[in-house]
Amino acid sequence: MVALSRRVGRPAVTALLLAAVVFLVGPIVLTVVASFARSWTGVLPSGFVTLQNWREVLGLAETFGAQRSMGWDPLVTLPVAGGTTLMVPSELAFSVGLALGGVLINLVVGVPIAYAVSRYDFRGKEWVNALSILPLVPGVILGVAFLRAYPELSGTSVGLIVGYSLLKAPFMVMAVQSEFESMPLRRLEESARSLGASWPRTFLTVIVPNASSGIISGAIICWALAAAEFNFSYIVWAKGTQPLAVFLQRHISNSSFTKAAAAVSMFFCIIAVVTLLLQQLGRRGFDTRGH
Amino acid sequence: MADGHAGTDAPSTGRDRRTGVAGVLDALSDPVTERDREYRRIAALCAPFAALVLLAGLYPLAEVVRISVSTDQYRSVGVSLGAYATLFGDPYYRSVAFNSLWLAAGTTVVSVALAVPIAHALEKYDLPGEDLLVTLVSFPISLPGIVAAFMILVLFGNNGLVTAIVAALTGSRPLDVAFAVSVPGLFVAFVYSMVPRATLILRGTYAEVDEAAEEAAQSLGATPFETFRYVTLPQIRPGITGAVILTFRTGLAIFGTLIVIQTLVVWTLQISRELGNGWNVQVAGAMATVYFLFTFLFTVLGLRYTSAEVGL
Structure with missing residues (x-):
């Protein structure tokens, strides 16, 4: 008599994994498919293939309805053909810029503290580590706190950037820390010092370049998460160009199903590009542990 | 320390x-x-x-604590525990707290229970296309709660695929089958957000499991289940505890999902409503303070009294 778990254990666990993948990925595929459909009232979306939903979401076609499309803003004027102006979708460009600002702050705060925790032993190290890799507060609470503490600043770009950087800092610290932990930090530092480099110079020109793969991964992950941050943006955002996640939510709540699908699919495209970039760096998806 | x-x-x-x-x-x-x-x-x-942390975290939080005991709606003056009296006296807020706790706890148990076999299959079995499977399971980590809610609408909404299939098979009307905009739908949307995160944590734990001990157990005649129960599980227990702590925190923090599927009022949604309906910032501040203290104590005690491994 072969034990039950020997006969069905592995097939059952594998089947559960596949079911989970279908549950997680199935609706993503369906959304992308539906974004090219004219309508979705029956079992499956129908009326293929139309780009109308995408054109409306991206603001390339006239629309009516509760949620307006993206506006288009001039980004730069290129000195070709007598000054061609490069236009960009404003919500997209706005969020790309905000998330980049958040990443810059994360680089400045995240890389040093990850080095301190990986390289040195000191009292309270466990607590510094826990504080740097655990989110301090969720987006909603931070939003309320920002509204109260910085009433003028909270809804502006600066407020959003600073908020994003605090919310996403743990991911930067974790990604960089996992890279540092795979490096012979003490040996690197001592070699550079014995060759005459000062400690700041050692850190900036030896340690940081050697950890570039982890730092870039952390930056990409933080960027994607900041671009998608909804909770904090929803609480503090008041007027002007919408952050991307607020734009998505308005579409999900107010637009037709196929148009909302196009808006969400546009976001999937961004995440897909980010995932491919991370894989180029040897990481499997949104994994802060590359090794 | x-x-x-x-x-x-x-x-x-x-x-x-x-x-x-x-x-x-x-x-x-x-x-x-x-x-x-x-x-x-x-x-x-x-x-x-x-x-x-000081400028963007602690100072704003201190301001929130201050306004929650203020006697004035717009300025921090005087000391009044009125907001806390409302919070702890009004049965409505008790029901909101209860909603938050059971929803986060229930979805945490389901998500971690699913994540253990998923991580087990990904780390222990040699599956074809394993890298792709890992990427697919990790993909939803980057999706905000509003998108997770939309995914549930796509599957179980009025026009949803599963809704349509079940309606066609059973001969009932789609509107009777659809459950996306209901408490069970919200539950599934939470699980959608939380399973990939729990899996990520547990995969890290699995990577450190001692395979020699497992092989020894197998060659001594233990069944796969016995090997898991007596050799693997004790080793991954700190990871499971860590996953429970982090996933529960995630569950309490979810907000966007509730904006799309507004069927249950939980703590985070109520905070937003306090601000929306007449800038009731004292109560919102008191709710934020209680939330912060609760998650802080919960995490500190969790890390202190269990051998939980925390970190993604």
């Missing part, structure tokens, strides 16, 4: 008066020993992060 001061560690090179906070400051400003210089480096490395 944090009960001592860095200065007390300094080797006594004729400088053993350097104890306490003043000693630390002295060592930082005028380092004499290599150990002092190392402390200065550690302080310099931690300073930018500390500045961000």
Whole structure:
């Protein structure tokens, strides 16, 4: 008599994994498919293939309805053909810029503290580590706190950037820390010092370049998460160009199903590009542990 | 752990008066020993992060705590516990707290229970296309709650695929089958967000499991289930505890999902409503304070009294 778990254990666990993948990925595929459909009232979306939903979401076609499309803003004027102006979708460009600002702050705060925790032993190290890799507060609470503490600043770009950087800092610290932990930090530092480099110079020109793969991964992950941050943006955002996640939510709540699908699919495209970039760096998806 | 001061560690090179906070400051400003210089480096490395946490985290939170006991709606003046009296006296807020707790706890149990076999299959079995499977399971980590809610609408909404299939098979109307905009739908949407995160944590734990012990158990005649139960599970238990703590925190923090599927009022949604309906910032501040204290104590106690491994 072969034990039950020997006969069905592995097939059952594998089947559960596949079911989970279908549950997680199935609706993503369906959304992308539906974004090219004219309508979705029956079992499956129908009326293929139309780009109308995408054109409306991206603001390339006239629309009516509760949620307006993206506006288009001039980004730069290129000195070709007598000054061609490069236009960009404003919500997209706005969020790309905000998330980049958040990443810059994360680089400045995240890389040093990850080095301190990986390289040195000191009292309270466990607590510094826990504080740097655990989110301090969720987006909603931070939003309320920002509204109260910085009433003028909270809804502006600066407020959003600073908020994003605090919310996403743990991911930067974790990604960089996992890279540092795979490096012979003490040996690197001592070699550079014995060759005459000062400690700041050692850190900036030896340690940081050697950890570039982890730092870039952390930056990409933080960027994607900041671009998608909804909770904090929803609480503090008041007027002007919408952050991307607020734009998505308005579409999900107010637009037709196929148009909302196009808006969400546009976001999937961004995440897909980010995932491919991370894989180029040897990481499997949104994994802060590359090794 | 944090009960001592860095200065007390300094080797006594004729400088053993350097104890306490003043000693630390002295060592930082005028380092004499290599150990002092190392402390200065550690302080310099931690300073930018500390500045961000102070300016963007602790100061705004302190302002929120202050306004929650203020007697004025717009300025922090006087001391009144009115907001807390409302919070703890009004049965409505008790039901909101209860909703938050059971929803987060229930979805945490389901998500971690699903994540253990998923991580097991990904890390222990040699599956074809394993890298792709890992990427697919990790993909939803980057999706905000509003998108997770949309995914549930796509599957179980009025026009949803599963709704349509079930309706066609059973001959009932789609509107009777659809359950996306209901408490079970919300539950499934939470699980959608939380399973990939729990899986990520548990995969990290699985990577450190001692395979030799598992092979020894197998060759001594243990069944796969017995091997899992008596050899693998004890090793991944700290990871499971860590996953439960982090996933529960995630569950409590979810907000966007509730904006799309508004069927249950939980703590985060109520905070937003307090601000929306007439800028009731004292109560919102009190709710934020209670939330912060609860998750802080819960995490600290969780890390202190279990061997939980925390970190993604």
